[in-house]
Amino acid sequence: MKTDSFASQSRKKIIFGIIIIGFSFLIVRLFQMQILQKGFYDQKSQNNSVKKIDKIPIRGLFLDRNKDVLVNNIPSYSIFLTKAEYNLKQNKLLESVLNLEDGHINKFLKENEKYSKFIQLRLKKDTPFNVIAWIEENYEHLQGISYKIEMQRGYPSDVMGSQMFGYLNEISQNQLNKLKDIYKQGDYIGSTGLEKEYETLLRGEKGYDFILIDSRQKLIKKLKDDNSIPTIKGADLVLTIDKELQKVAEESLKGKKGAIVAIEPKTGEILAMASAPDFDLSKFASVTTDEYLQKLINNPSKPFFNRAIMSVKPPGSTFKILEAIAGLELGVIDKNKTYNCIGGAEFYGRYFKCDAVHGIVNITSAIERSCNVYFYHLIYKIGIKKWNEYAEKFGFGKKTGVDLANEVSGFIPDEKYYIKEYGGNWPKSIMASLAIGQGEVSVDPIQLAQFTSIIANNGNTFQPHILKGYIDTKTNKLVENKTNPIHIDINKEVLDIVKNGMFLVVNGRGTAYASRLPDIIMAGKTGTAENPHGADHALFIGFAPFDDPQIAFSIIVENAGFGASHAAPIGKLLVETYLRNKINKDLNKTVAVK
């Protein structure tokens, strides 16, 4: 045993040395980190805990032409899930608390696989406050679950506006790839209708907050040295829509299929645009249940479809107006030209019927009583080439350019088309069908409404539009939406003859006499489009008051039958609603002035 080496002074010194060396290492390292590299670690610490957070601006409102609110924003609670922290064991509990169906969370996670596990995914919108209270209470046990107050669309008026207003959707991965400078995952973006059309105006500008968060991304506090950038509210849209008229238009189509477009002829401003069936936008703003969505998707009448701009139908007898203008303008007939209606006539070996035996009719009475025979004769005088030219001149066969996506053009056949279909010797008898707006010709309600406006305002109107203007958030002033003027040269006499015919349709012995109004003079033209697949479509175009038209409209009620009995009464209702309200308002104004 070497007692000399046990606990010897040299061994003590070695241990002492090791302690001192270890100690020095740590001190040097601390000095390096805390004194020399402090800035570096400070920065890291800041990056860790100070986060730039997007502030979502308040989306612009929709106001009607009288500045009544149609679409606004209401606060609601949304629940978010962060995959990195979330424990799947909480599925059952959460699903029952959030009132989600079994397996919803797994499905949700699968759908959101592509997103980083560190971002917050919106699990549920519009959560009741008692659920939020529960989450707040159990926060520590609900890892990966958080909530935020978000704005969702609200619809305070009783106007539906389903297809026209449109709805928002969470931005898709594709859109995000294109627009990643502006949007982030989870942001909402206008998906249909005006929400989509005017997304750039409505969305406003995002702001940023610099906030202190903890390791679980929970907000601790806003930083005092405020570098935050405020949001800029989205511009409020002032629509051309008249709330009351829109409501009546929608209600008059309730339970039916069809569309209504009403325009102020002098300006091209769309006063109402309805398409039925429609759907409840508030259900899209809040939680869209699968059940509701499936019901809409599976509905054969396609509620998502904006019939006012997307549904093409033969115009029926309403097209006789166009033909009358063409005939008179071209001089192939004058107002005294008559034909004898014996209940039908034969053209190119085919017999074409009229609804009645009208006897001797001139152009005015032919319009008034919708005599087919007169127009059969007339179209052969005009010829298909000129007929097609006039149709296109009045805006058929092409989009009106209304400020909504997915508008269709309709179709106005020309000679080329028939040659292609039937060969050079195509049956001219077809033209007789075109004369009464049947066959291959197809138009949509907005084209008919625009056409009616042109006539009502003597050839002058503007491109139809729904946006009257928007209120600039900075200046708080209305920036008007200017659309292209439309001017069509029509001989004054020709217009007078046609308008007189339309006057008589309602106010004479015409097809729509049942829809006349005692105090307001309305003019119009009924139509019934034959439908090889089922009941005929009822049409009515019209304008009022006759002397100074304030409203022009087109109405289609699908599979309803005669235009006179199913569309014209709606026209009466529209005119009554709009003009009575307007007259009352004007009266109030004059009273106030006095």
Next chain:
Amino acid sequence: MNINYNFNDKFDIWFFATIILLLCIGLLAIYSATLNNALVENNFTKQLFWVGIGIIVFFIVFSIPTNTFKNIAWPAYLFSILLLLVVLIMGRKISGAKSWLFFGSLGFQPSEIAKISTILALSSFLCKKDVDIETFKDILIALAIGVAPILLILLEPDMGTVLVFATIFLTIIFWKGISLFGLFVVLSPGIVAVSSLFGTLPFITTLAVVALILIFFKKGLIFSGSLFAINLAAGFFTDFVYHALSPHQQIRIKSFLDPMSDPLGSGYNSIQAKVAIGSGGLFGKGFLEGYQTQLNFIPEQWTDFIYSVIGEEYGFIGSTITLVLFLILFLKILKIANTTKDEFLSLTIIGILSLFFIHFIINVGMAVGIMPVIGIPLPLVSYGGSSLIVNMALLGIVANVFRTRKNYT
């Protein structure tokens, strides 16, 4: 023999004051670390309770007859081996290691008790008159005493604790007086083993150095040859053990070699701890003002990463004061080890010193990023009842030996 001591001779008040100061720093840091974390909001109160118990334990151990330690050495050793066996069967897993035994809600790690008893048993064996640390047989017996708990703990598996036992063992045999060559014989397989973790090249280089040293000592071909073979085997064995390790420990080792490889995984703790300490600067951000700490960026910061709390909130000054307190503690223990004439007690105290020092160096080293992240608490400062009680008992032994140091001549 009866010598009259004055109070200062019996009780080193500065030694005790250092301990109390470290306990206070620990309590402050734990309070700060758990303030904003509802899951552990009771930890401060619990620790306060354990500090009270710890001080009582310290004084009990301080006042019992000194020869008790030697008497209980072997029974305690056998008892703790038994506990280590029991924990393997009945233990509860916490973060990958089956190292906890629970009596109701009260949990403790048998390896903590094994630390005391192994020190006592090893010292007890080595202080026997007929033991010669230079003989192969006695080295083997000493190794066996040290390795038995190491093997059982390896099975849990708990890397950090294994490292602690290895250090205690080496320090004690070094203190006992093992020759440089003897130390080399014991140590070289370990160094080779560690180097093999870094890849083939470091492994071969280390083997070459071992070969050179063997040639230098000229201890005969057969002896040198077999020692080289043991070294070689250690390298391969380590590779085998590495692959047998639990994944979280493998990742921890890997992430030490390259912490940035997995910034949100196990390197995360290390990076966040560094950020906390570094951003503390000279004076620190102040009590309860550390972002990293208060916002819970460092997982489990009240235990293994408690030093980062001190670093962030009290800065370089606070961190250094903590280090200096430890330095004072270590030097005082070393002095007592050196002045005690009784070989058993001296060995025991040096064992205790090595235990504290290795905990200290690894824990602080880990927080400042110069040591791998192995779960080892900072003595007296980290949260944890059983470790605190054992540490206070160990310091009680030191104080006890100080009290009676003049009885042995």
